[in-house]
Amino acid sequence: MTILTFVRELYSLDTLDTRFTPSSTPQKSVNEDSSKHGTRDGKAQTQPAEASPPRWRTPEFYLYLVVFLVCVPQMYWAVVSVSQPDSPNYSKYEHLLSPGLFSWKVDNSDAQYAGFRNNIPYLTVLLFLHPSLRRLYELYTSSAPPASDGIAQSTAHGQAAADARLRSRLAFDFVSALIYVTALNGTSVLKILLILLINFKIATALPQHAIPVTTWVFNIGILFANELARGYPYSVMGEAIVPFFPAASNWGKFLDSYGGLQPRWEVLFNFTVLRMISFNFDYYWSLGRSRAGSPLEKKQLDPSTLSERDRVTMPAPASAYVSFQTYVAYVLYPPLYLAGPILTFNDYISQSIYQSPSVSTKRTILYGIRFLITLCCMEFLIHTAYMVAISKCSPDWSVYTPFQLSMLAYFNLHHIWLKLMIPWRFFRLWALVDGIDPPENMVRCMSDNYSALAxxxxxxxxxxxxxxxxxxxxxxxxxxxxxxxxxxxGNMLAVFTFVALWHDIQLRLLVWGWMVVFFVLPEVLLTMAFPASKWKTRPNAYRIICGIGAVANILMMMAANLVGFAVGMDGLTSIVHGIASSWHGALFMVSACAILFVGVQVMFEHREDEKRRGIRLKC
Known part of the structure; x- marks a missing residue:
C-alpha cells in the first residue's frame, strides 16, 4: 500500500461513517458487494448521467488553485500576526493564555474545550479500560451453545446467542453506567435517577394518548428547571424542610460535598434529555406497530444485517421497553453520556443484539488516526492563533484592519467547529471500540459549506x-x-426554537435560531425561482448564479453563528462597523466576496466529483 492509497482510505467516507451507503441496503451486503465489485465508499463506481464532466484540469480551476495558494496562508497569518506579544490588545488577554509546548503560549481560554482537553489522559484510560472490562465480563459469563444439527435448530441457537448477547451487554451497561455517572456527578446521581424514573413512568404508566404531550412538557420543563434551580443543590432543598427536620441543612451540605468529578451535572444533561425523549417516543410508536405484527417477518429481513434505517424505525423487542434497567443502560451509556453522538433507543437495542457489520477493527483504527490528526491540528491552532482570548477580552476592535477583523471572526468559527468535533469524535471512537456504531456528527469541514440547509x-x-x-x-x-x-x-422555526433552548436558555441563542431560519428563506425562495431543471442548457450561467447566492449564504451563516456561539450581537456589530466604516473596508468586502466565490466553485466541483463516484451526501 502506497502512502497516497493509505491517505485516500484514511479520508474516505467509508472510514468516516458507513451510513453514507444506501440506507435501504443491509450493511453486510454493501460491504460484500464493495469487495467483490471494487466499489468505493460503498457506492457503485458508475458515473450518473446528471454529473458534469470534470473541470479540475481546466484553466479556470488552475486559476482557482493559484488563488488558494496565495490567500489561505495570508488568512492564517493575519490571525497569527495579531496574536504576537507586540500586537494591539495583547496586554488585555495575556492573562487568558497558558504555558504550552516548546515554550509557546497556548490559548486554552475556552472553558468548554478546556474541560475536555485537560481530561484527555483520563478519558483515554477509560476508552481502553471500559471495553476491556466488558470483554472480560463476557469471557467469564458467556457459555458456548451446544452444536446444532439442522437449519431450524441452528436458527434457534442463533437467536439464543443474540438474546444472550443482549442480556450480557445490557447488564454490563447498567452497572458500568451507574459507576461512571456516580464517579462523574457524585450524590447528584440520585437526582438524575429520579428524573429518569419519572420520564420512564410517563412512557410506561400513562395512557397511550397522553405520552407524547406529557413527554414534551416534562422534558422541556426539565431543561428550564435545571437551569433555573442550578442542579437542585441538596443544601437548598434541606433549608426548605429545616422547620420539619432540623438536621436537613447539615445533611444537605454533606451530600453537596460529594459532587463527583463534575459537580455541575445539569450542564451536560441536555444530551440525556434527548435520549429520554427518544425512548418515550420509540416506545409510543411501537405500541401502534405491535398490533400489525413483526416487521422483520413481513419484510423477510435478516436481523443481523439490518440497515441503519431499519434499526432506527423497527421497534425493539417488547421486553426492552418495560425494563427500567434497560432504559437506564441506554440513557446513561458511558461512551455517549456526556456529549453524544445521539443514538436512538431502537438503534441501541438493535446493535446490542447484533453488532453492526460496519464495526471493524481496521475501520476503528483508521477512525482513531483521523481523530489524532484532528487533535494535533487543534493544538497547532491554539498554540499559534489566539482569536478566542482576543474575543473574550472586549478588545478595541478599531485597531484591527478589516481583513484582520474578518479573519479573527472566521478562525473563531473554525475553533468552534474543532472544539465540538474533537469531543464528539473521541466519544464516538470510544463507542466504536466498545462495539456500538453511533452516527458521525461532523460530516464536512466547516469551510466546505455554502448552503444553510446542507x-x-x-x-x-x-x-x-x-x-x-x-x-x-x-x-x-x-x-x-x-x-x-x-x-x-413554520416547522423549521419551531425546530430551531427548540434547538436554541436545548443549547442554553439565553436570548442570544434564540436570536441565533431565528436568524438561521430567516437566512434559510432566501435559499428556499431562490431555489424555487431558479430550478436546476430549467438551466440544463446553460450550466455555466447557472453555476455562476448559484455561486453568487452561495456567497451571500456563507456571509449570513457566519453572522448567525458568530452571534450564537462566539462574540454575540455586540461583537458582531463591532466587527461589521469596523469593516464598513472606511473605503478600505468596502474594498476588502468586495475582494472577500470574490475569493468566497472561488471557494464556492471549488465546493460545487467537489460535490460533482462525489456524484461521479456515486456519492450523495445531501450536504
Missing part, C-alpha cells in the same frame, strides 16, 4: 437527524407545494 444537516448530524425524527416529521415536515412550503418554514 450546513445544518452536516453540523451535529446526529442531533439534526434526531430533530427530524422526533420534532420536524411529527409536526408535519415540509412537503412540496405553496402551503406545504410555508408549513415547512
Amino acid at each position: 450546513f445544518w444537516r452536516s453540523w451535529h448530524r446526529s442531533f439534526n437527524r434526531w430533530t427530524i425524527r422526533y420534532v420536524y416529521v411529527p409536526l408535519g415536515g415540509g412537503p412540496g407545494g405553496g402551503s406545504g412550503r410555508l408549513r415547512g418554514i
Whole structure:
C-alpha cells in the first residue's frame, strides 16, 4: 500500500461513517458487494448521467488553485500576526493564555474545550479500560451453545446467542453506567435517577394518548428547571424542610460535598434529555406497530444485517421497553453520556443484539488516526492563533484592519467547529471500540459549506437527524407545494426554537435560531425561482448564479453563528462597523466576496466529483 492509497482510505467516507451507503441496503451486503465489485465508499463506481464532466484540469480551476495558494496562508497569518506579544490588545488577554509546548503560549481560554482537553489522559484510560472490562465480563459469563444439527435448530441457537448477547451487554451497561455517572456527578446521581424514573413512568404508566404531550412538557420543563434551580443543590432543598427536620441543612451540605468529578451535572444533561425523549417516543410508536405484527417477518429481513434505517424505525423487542434497567443502560451509556453522538433507543437495542457489520477493527483504527490528526491540528491552532482570548477580552476592535477583523471572526468559527468535533469524535471512537456504531456528527469541514440547509444537516448530524425524527416529521415536515412550503418554514422555526433552548436558555441563542431560519428563506425562495431543471442548457450561467447566492449564504451563516456561539450581537456589530466604516473596508468586502466565490466553485466541483463516484451526501 502506497502512502497516497493509505491517505485516500484514511479520508474516505467509508472510514468516516458507513451510513453514507444506501440506507435501504443491509450493511453486510454493501460491504460484500464493495469487495467483490471494487466499489468505493460503498457506492457503485458508475458515473450518473446528471454529473458534469470534470473541470479540475481546466484553466479556470488552475486559476482557482493559484488563488488558494496565495490567500489561505495570508488568512492564517493575519490571525497569527495579531496574536504576537507586540500586537494591539495583547496586554488585555495575556492573562487568558497558558504555558504550552516548546515554550509557546497556548490559548486554552475556552472553558468548554478546556474541560475536555485537560481530561484527555483520563478519558483515554477509560476508552481502553471500559471495553476491556466488558470483554472480560463476557469471557467469564458467556457459555458456548451446544452444536446444532439442522437449519431450524441452528436458527434457534442463533437467536439464543443474540438474546444472550443482549442480556450480557445490557447488564454490563447498567452497572458500568451507574459507576461512571456516580464517579462523574457524585450524590447528584440520585437526582438524575429520579428524573429518569419519572420520564420512564410517563412512557410506561400513562395512557397511550397522553405520552407524547406529557413527554414534551416534562422534558422541556426539565431543561428550564435545571437551569433555573442550578442542579437542585441538596443544601437548598434541606433549608426548605429545616422547620420539619432540623438536621436537613447539615445533611444537605454533606451530600453537596460529594459532587463527583463534575459537580455541575445539569450542564451536560441536555444530551440525556434527548435520549429520554427518544425512548418515550420509540416506545409510543411501537405500541401502534405491535398490533400489525413483526416487521422483520413481513419484510423477510435478516436481523443481523439490518440497515441503519431499519434499526432506527423497527421497534425493539417488547421486553426492552418495560425494563427500567434497560432504559437506564441506554440513557446513561458511558461512551455517549456526556456529549453524544445521539443514538436512538431502537438503534441501541438493535446493535446490542447484533453488532453492526460496519464495526471493524481496521475501520476503528483508521477512525482513531483521523481523530489524532484532528487533535494535533487543534493544538497547532491554539498554540499559534489566539482569536478566542482576543474575543473574550472586549478588545478595541478599531485597531484591527478589516481583513484582520474578518479573519479573527472566521478562525473563531473554525475553533468552534474543532472544539465540538474533537469531543464528539473521541466519544464516538470510544463507542466504536466498545462495539456500538453511533452516527458521525461532523460530516464536512466547516469551510466546505455554502448552503444553510446542507450546513445544518452536516453540523451535529446526529442531533439534526434526531430533530427530524422526533420534532420536524411529527409536526408535519415540509412537503412540496405553496402551503406545504410555508408549513415547512413554520416547522423549521419551531425546530430551531427548540434547538436554541436545548443549547442554553439565553436570548442570544434564540436570536441565533431565528436568524438561521430567516437566512434559510432566501435559499428556499431562490431555489424555487431558479430550478436546476430549467438551466440544463446553460450550466455555466447557472453555476455562476448559484455561486453568487452561495456567497451571500456563507456571509449570513457566519453572522448567525458568530452571534450564537462566539462574540454575540455586540461583537458582531463591532466587527461589521469596523469593516464598513472606511473605503478600505468596502474594498476588502468586495475582494472577500470574490475569493468566497472561488471557494464556492471549488465546493460545487467537489460535490460533482462525489456524484461521479456515486456519492450523495445531501450536504
